[in-house]
Amino acid sequence: MTSSSSERPPLTPELPGPELLRWYWLKEELTQFARTLGIRTTGSKQILTQRIAAYLDGRIFTEPTVARPAPSTQLSGTLTGDMMIPVGQRCSQVVRGWFLEQLGPSFRFDKAMRGFFARTDGTQTLADALDHWYATRNMQQQEPAAQFEYNRFAQSWYKLHPNGSRQELLAAWRAYRNQPIDKRGRA
Structure with missing residues (x-):
């Protein structure tokens, strides 16, 4: 699979890590995929994505340490x-x-x-x-933090379309998230 694909690939064990990282995935998709791979499903969406990418590339993933307050x-x-x-x-x-x-x-x-x-x-x-x-x-x-990608998109979209409807926003979001990361524009 090449990184020039303009269509979102299926989540399979043959998917290269860099190609996984090019696309938007719902956390539930990633969690289910991690289960099929037999790897941990816990943590944030970002951590889960990195864990899956490392697995697909045959790399060892070092789990981040979480400092728990006393x-x-x-x-x-x-x-x-x-x-x-x-x-x-x-x-x-x-x-x-x-x-x-x-x-x-x-x-x-x-x-x-x-x-x-x-x-x-x-x-x-x-x-x-x-x-x-x-x-x-x-x-x-x-701007919302990076892990809130939809919120960031919606905030930007409404700045450009102040009278836009929720339905228009959702249609624009679907089109945006179905693009590979390297081909996306902003809202």
């Missing part, structure tokens, strides 16, 4: 603004609920808020987190 106390119960945020606090449903009470249904744990919680050192309060929310609302919207 167990910590998590906020629970009735929260108040003066509560200290413990180191390692997750963006949990309890914390989300408190923010929804304070800010209303538009609240989301966006990149800025996830970053705030990731950087807490045990001296910040929920009121500090609320202040951070307000301070970061006027920041320019950042």
Whole structure:
């Protein structure tokens, strides 16, 4: 199989790793393929893709190490603004609920808020987190991380087609993802 193919190949054990990497695959497709190959199916879509590509090329795949934070106390119960945020606090449903009470249904744990919680050192309060929310609302919207390829595509597509419908977006997405990576344009 050559890398100049303009049609998405089937997932078979004969597929070369570089050709696998040229195409968009759903995680469920990759998971099923990994099962048929008898290799691990866990991890992110990116890790799974790299693991399969290494297997197809006969290379050893070195699993990434995941640093697990030390167990910590998590906020629970009735929260108040003066509560200290413990180191390692997750963006949990309890914390989300408190923010929804304070800010209303538009609240989301966006990149800025996830970053705030990731950087807490045990001296910040929920009121500090609320202040951070307000301070970061006027920041320019950042492009979603690479693993959120559909979100990145949709954001870009809507900038170019502000009056476009969801159906038009989905049709454009299908056309985009059916192209090999090296032949794709942006939305």
